[in-house]
Amino acid sequence: MNIGRYRITDVADMPPALATVLGVVVIALLAGVVWALLWLPDHAKLRSPAARERAKRRKESQKRQKELRSRRESLQRKAARREDTT
Known part of the structure; x- marks a missing residue:
């Protein structure tokens, strides 16, 4: 089993609670990246x-x-x- 090579079907086979937690973590990570990019100090201003x-x-x-x-x-x-x- 290759750990780094999951397919969408592998995620679909996860228990619903685990898939929900994974989804929330991914969304939080994306939101954190966007927030960090928006609030970086702009030295040109x-x-x-x-x-x-x-x-x-x-x-x-x-x-x-x-x-x-x-x-x-x-x-x-x-x-x-x-x-x-x-």
């Missing part, structure tokens, strides 16, 4: 106003830094071109 404000400031700062970096690289390329032509 910004729950507090302070966290939202920090995220906004961080995003603006990153945007400013990107613009400054792009400007600096552009000036460096211009300076390199001037050196090449002279």
Whole structure:
């Protein structure tokens, strides 16, 4: 007898009380998995106003830094071109 290979007919041959307990356990397990997935902390959500404000400031700062970096690289390329032509 293979323990891991039950067929639906094998479950149907179980006593009704055991089948009921097995059904309740399976449903409870599924409900627990769904509940756990729904209540997992979502780190992408910004729950507090302070966290939202920090995220906004961080995003603006990153945007400013990107613009400054792009400007600096552009000036460096211009300076390199001037050196090449002279």
